[in-house]
Amino acid sequence: MRRLSLQRRLVAASAVLALVVGGVFVAMILALSDMHDAREQEARSKEATASAFALQSLVLDIERNLRGYVFSGQNAFLPTYERSVRQLPTSLKKFEAVTQGEPRQGDQVKYLTSSIRLYEEDYASLVLQLAKEKSLGAAREAARQEGAFRINDIQKWFRKFHLTEAQLTEDRAQSADAKTTHAIELGVAGLSLSSALILLFGFYLARSIARPVREAAVGATELAQGDLSRRLSQSGPGEVGELTTAFNRMAESLQRAHEELAAQNKQLRESERLKSDLVNTVSHELRTPLSGVLGFTKLLLTREFDSESRRHYLGIVDAQARRLSDLINDFLDVRKIEEGRFERAQELVDVGVLLRDEATLYSLQSQHHELALDVPETPLPVLGSPDRLRQVIGNLFSNAIKYSPQGGRVEVSAGMQGDAVRVEVHDDGIGIPAEQQSRIFTKFFRADAAASGIPGTGLGLSVSRDIVESHGGHIGFVSTEGEGTTFFLELPGADGAADQLQRNPADRPKERTSQ
Amino acid sequence: MDNRKTILICDDEPALRELIRASLDEGYLFAEASDGLTALELAREVEPDIVVLDLMLPRLGGLEVLARLRADEHLRDVPVLVITAWNETREDVIAAGAAEFTSKPFDPDALKASIERLLEAA
Numbered sequence: 001m002r003r004l005s006l007q008r009r010l011v012a013a014s015a016v017l018a019l020v021v022g023g024v025f026v027a028m029i030l031a032l033s034d035m036h037d038a039r040e041q042e043a044r045s046k047e048a049t050a051s052a053f054a055l056q057s058l059v060l061d062i063e064r065n066l067r068g069y070v071f072s073g074q075n076a077f078l079p080t081y082e083r084s085v086r087q088l089p090t091s092l093k094k095f096e097a098v099t100q101g102e103p104r105q106g107d108q109v110k111y112l113t114s115s116i117r118l119y120e121e122d123y124a125s126l127v128l129q130l131a132k133e134k135s136l137g138a139a140r141e142a143a144r145q146e147g148a149f150r151i152n153d154i155q156k157w158f159r160k161f162h163l164t165e166a167q168l169t170e171d172r173a174q175s176a177d178a179k180t181t182h183a184i185e186l187g188v189a190g191l192s193l194s195s196a197l198i199l200l201f202g203f204y205l206a207r208s209i210a211r212p213v214r215e216a217a218v219g220a221t222e223l224a225q226g227d228l229s230r231r232l233s234q235s236g237p238g239e240v241g242e243l244t245t246a247f248n249r250m251a252e253s254l255q256r257a258h259e260e261l262a263a264q265n266k267q268l269r270e271s272e273r274l275k276s277d278l279v280n281t282v283s284h285e286l287r288t289p290l291s292g293v294l295g296f297t298k299l300l301l302t303r304e305f306d307s308e309s310r311r312h313y314l315g316i317v318d319a320q321a322r323r324l325s326d327l328i329n330d331f332l333d334v335r336k337i338e339e340g341r342f343e344r345a346q347e348l349v350d351v352g353v354l355l356r357d358e359a360t361l362y363s364l365q366s367q368h369h370e371l372a373l374d375v376p377e378t379p380l381p382v383l384g385s386p387d388r389l390r391q392v393i394g395n396l397f398s399n400a401i402k403y404s405p406q407g408g409r410v411e412v413s414a415g416m417q418g419d420a421v422r423v424e425v426h427d428d429g430i431g432i433p434a435e436q437q438s439r440i441f442t443k444f445f446r447a448d449a450a451a452s453g454i455p456g457t458g459l460g461l462s463v464s465r466d467i468v469e470s471h472g473g474h475i476g477f478v479s480t481e482g483e484g485t486t487f488f489l490e491l492p493g494a495d496g497a498a499d500q501l502q503r504n505p506a507d508r509p510k511e512r513t514s515q
Numbered sequence: 516m517d518n519r520k521t522i523l524i525c526d527d528e529p530a531l532r533e534l535i536r537a538s539l540d541e542g543y544l545f546a547e548a549s550d551g552l553t554a555l556e557l558a559r560e561v562e563p564d565i566v567v568l569d570l571m572l573p574r575l576g577g578l579e580v581l582a583r584l585r586a587d588e589h590l591r592d593v594p595v596l597v598i599t600a601w602n603e604t605r606e607d608v609i610a611a612g613a614a615e616f617t618s619k620p621f622d623p624d625a626l627k628a629s630i631e632r633l634l635e636a637a
Contacts, residue, residue, distance in 0.1 A: 280601065283600065284571065284600040284601055287600035287618075287619040287620055288528050288531065288600055288619060289530075290619070290620045291531055291534065291600075291619040291620035291621060292528070292530040292531060292534055293620075294620045295531075295534040295538070295620065295621065295622075295623050296534055296537070298622065298623055298624070299534075299537055299538065299623050302624070309537075313537065316530045316533060316534075319530065320530055402573075405550070405573045405574045406574065
């Protein structure tokens with residue numbers, strides 16, 4: 001039903017309506033025609049009765065004048081008699097004509113007409129002749145006997161005829177009344193039915209077209225005013241249903257596009273914010289070493305110092321300039337990673353050695369922190385870039401120290417886990433708030449670090465993750481705010497490489513100095 | 516009685532502490548702190564004539580150090596010269612209680628002049 005198009009439904013409904021109205025009219029015309037027939041028959045009955053009375057009075061005229069002449073012998077009766085006899089055939093024919101098609105009267109009519117003809121031919125004319133030419137007495141005798149008999153018989157049949165005809169007229173009048181009533185009833189019923197159907201059709205149009213269309217218009221207005229979650233109820237036949245479906249599809253795609261735009265916008269704003277943070281970070285990170293370089297250079301240029309101080313200050317300038325250079329390298333790393341051109345050396349590296357080297361370096365940087373190493377003497381071999389892996393470990397150590405500003409113990413453990421080398425770095429520092437944990441690998445994201453006065457570029461973890469992943473490994477963390485953080489990383493171990501590392505211990509110092 | 520002025524230098528970067536020292540003439544006593552909490556402890560201990568304060572400090576930020584100095588009855592009037600690499604405005608820092616504001620990188624001669632002027636005014 002739902003698949004039937006609205007157009008077809010409307011055509012079908014109109015056809016049904018037309019058929020019903022047509023049928024009603026045909027039935028009404030038939031009923032009117034019946035009624036007309038019945039009225040006609042009724043009129044014919046009346047005509048037959050009138051014709052019968054006329055015939056009867058003519059016959060009685062003939063008899064009365066015949067008797068008058070026979071019994072009085074006066075000729076004055078003759079003209080009337082003769083005129084009546086002349087009129088008789090016409091009257092008979094007329095009577096026969098109007099009673100034709102009256103099967104119920106057929107026999108009576110036949111009997112009556114033949115009786116009347118016989119009365120005129122076999123009796124009346126004979127009696128008159130007898131009276132005129134021979135004996136008035138014999139004629140009187142015949143009139144008295146046979147005439148009376150015949151007239152009585154004719155009168156009797158006329159009465160019968162009148163009775164029957166009255167009955168017929170009565171019946172026909174009743175039938176005509178009934179048919180009239182029937183025609184009126186049929187007309188009223190047909191008109192009512194047609195009106196009801198037209199009303200129904202109107203309701204159907206309003207319900208299935210006007211209402212959904214208005215709803216769609218209201219929905220479109222609300223949609224235009226910004227209510228993108230507006231949907232129409234899936235109703236309406238055929239094309240109207242298609243309209244609501246199309247409307248809902250359009251609203252859905254609008255909403256989706258809008259949400260995508262909003263998400264993109266949010267991302268853009270976030271990225272804008274990060275960039276602006278970066279500008280602050282870079283300016284801060286660069287300004288501190290730059291202050292050292294510029295400050296000492298100016299002092300050396302404008303004041304006199306002994307050679308030992310001069311050398312010392314130049315050393316500081318050199319170290320600060322290197323720090324600047326390292327920072328710039330960090331930024332460049334990010335660029336390289338972003339552009340997908342990150343070089344990766346395929347060297348055999350002992351992660352244990354890297355951990356010990358970096359621990360020595362970082363334990364010198366902070367008097368407040370103790371670095372506790374739990375690293376096996378046996379090699380932890382991986383394939384990759386020693387410089388890059390050193391960068392990752394250095395970053396984890398530096399974070400552990402920076403984010404436990406009250407000082408404390410940083411625990412470093414490492415070992416083989418299956419075929420992989422696993423490293424864990426644990427601190428008892430400030431931890432990472434749960435709501436920020438999903439973002440800490442995001443570039444330039446520094447949690448609350450900037451506000452807490454903790455230095456950094458916000459690049460370390462992002463770069464570290466890219467390095468670890470480019471080595472086929474992964475990096476992660478577990479942290480509770482206020483209790484501390486454990487970072488771990490797993491790198492695929494280099495199969496069968498442990499022996500090689502042990503046989504060539506001379507490689508190890510070379511790695512150590514390669515940064 | 517030693518009548519040399521005491522200067523408290525608070526910066527987490529040793530090279531910058533050294534630069535500030537080298538910028539000044541001889542004849543001062545120096546106290547140095549590399550984080551905010553140490554800076555406060557030292558300030559209470561030595562009661563310096565002037566504090567040179569970096570705003571980005573571990574453990575306790577420079578602005579918080581400044582606020583606590585201003586709240587301390589013994590240290591309330593000690594002039595504080597703020598050095599920062601951040602983009603704080605001079606107005607904000609002065610409003611927070613600093614006597615002078617210098618941003619990084621700074622000129623050693625200008626720093627020296629500022630410190631001498633603040634010490635004379637005190």
